[in-house]
Amino acid sequence: MIDRFGRPLEDFRITLTHVCNFECFFCHMEGEEGDNYILSKEDILLVAKVAKNFGINSVKLTGGEPTLRRDLVEIVRGLKQLGYRDVSMTTNGFLLKDLAYKLKLAGLDRINVSLHAISRETFKKITGVDAFDRVIEGIKSAIDVGLVPVKLNFVVNRRNREEVFKFIELSQNLGVNEIHLIELHPVGLGKLAFKEHDDLREIEEYIEKISIKKQIRKKHFRPRYVLPSGLIVEVVKPYANPIFCAGCNRIRLSVDGKLKTCLYREDNVIDILDILKGEYSEDVKEELLGRAFMIAIAIREPNFKYKI
Ligand SMILES: Nc1nc2c(ncn2[C@@H]2O[C@H](COP(=O)(O)OP(=O)(O)OP(=O)(O)O)[C@@H](O)[C@H]2O)c(=O)[nH]1
Ligand code: SF4
Numbered sequence: 001m002i003d004r005f006g007r008p009l010e011d012f013r014i015t016l017t018h019v020c021n022f023e024c025f026f027c028h029m030e031g032e033e034g035d036n037y038i039l040s041k042e043d044i045l046l047v048a049k050v051a052k053n054f055g056i057n058s059v060k061l062t063g064g065e066p067t068l069r070r071d072l073v074e075i076v077r078g079l080k081q082l083g084y085r086d087v088s089m090t091t092n093g094f095l096l097k098d099l100a101y102k103l104k105l106a107g108l109d110r111i112n113v114s115l116h117a118i119s120r121e122t123f124k125k126i127t128g129v130d131a132f133d134r135v136i137e138g139i140k141s142a143i144d145v146g147l148v149p150v151k152l153n154f155v156v157n158r159r160n161r162e163e164v165f166k167f168i169e170l171s172q173n174l175g176v177n178e179i180h181l182i183e184l185h186p187v188g189l190g191k192l193a194f195k196e197h198d199d200l201r202e203i204e205e206y207i208e209k210i211s212i213k214k215q216i217r218k219k220h221f222r223p224r225y226v227l228p229s230g231l232i233v234e235v236v237k238p239y240a241n242p243i244f245c246a247g248c249n250r251i252r253l254s255v256d257g258k259l260k261t262c263l264y265r266e267d268n269v270i271d272i273l274d275i276l277k278g279e280y281s282e283d284v285k286e287e288l289l290g291r292a293f294m295i296a297i298a299i300r301e302p303n304f305k306y307k308i
């Protein structure tokens with residue numbers, strides 16, 4: 001399916017919970033507020049089935065912290081059984097050491113782990129938790145069980161900016177495949193933290209110089225740089241970036257049952273909770289959810305656009 005702005009819908013992003021065991025000062029919580037209702041595994045899989053019927057083949061599980069959901073492994077298994085080609089998850093890594101193998105067996109294809117520091121001290125300054133060593137263990141387990149590519153997320157801000165190049169070194173030593181250097185953006189707690197924003201320009205210029213190849217990814221037209229070690233550095237600049245939005249290929253399911261067409265917007269949202277809670281047969285629910293998807297695709301628009 002293609003929206004009015006010529007953007008194909010290819011990726012489904014599901015928020016599994018708003019709960020998290022960390023307290024990152026810039027947490028955007030996927031732009032969601034309120035969680036009076038938490039979708040069940042069955043609800044999530046039904047909506048994912050409908051998304052799949054629209055040709056979406058890739059799904060990302062997020063939160064909050066998705067590993068805090070007790071039914072996470074079953075949700076992953078269910079998504080794979082629906083036929084999703086690419087099932088991935090973004091996690092803070094705290095519980096990953098014990099979960100990595102179970103997730104791999106259930107069919108998780110790959111994983112992104114947030115690691116916004118290269119030392120215990122900075123890690124605690126950013127997340128509020130003394131868990132650097134534990135997250136490193138989680139990353140190693142993900143690599144060991146083959147949840148590849150293993151990607152690390154690093155949100156650049158004033159507390160860790162000086163650590164970016166050491167972070168690249170650490171990532172190479174750990175043997176991860178890819179890192180995302182992410183711009184802090186003003187969503188959720190990021191609104192308050194935005195004074196620590198860095199536009200990544202200087203960092204990107206330097207990375208371009210030391211890289212051996214530049215690629216442009218289809219998703220958000222994100223630039224990626226291949227370093228001589230083979231590590232891929234992707235620069236993620238979502239804020240006020242019309243090019244990023246022009247390449248946006250995703251739709252979101254919030255934890256309380258809304259199809260959200262954009263991380264930044266509360267107006268382009270279709271509430272599907274009544275359908276999920278309604279006393280309809282599964283066939284009727286699927287039909288109604290299909291219509292909700294059609295409406296979501298019709299109203300979907302880039303948040304940042306060029307003014308003509
Ligand atoms: N504005 C905006 N930012 C996004 C979007 N998707 C991801 N981001 C930013 O990119 C960060 C990393 O996202 P991840 O969930 O780890 O990765 P991903 O975007 O799914 O990318 P891959 O796993 O590489 O396919 C997020 O925390 C956001 O800051 C989006 O659709 N819109
Ligand atoms: S950014 Fe991720 S790890 Fe940090 S508080 Fe938010 S959900 Fe938790």
Ligand code: SF4
Nearest residue numbers: 245248262263302303
């Ligand atoms: S339209 Fe832009 S801001 Fe909104 S979710 Fe897509 S990339 Fe993010």
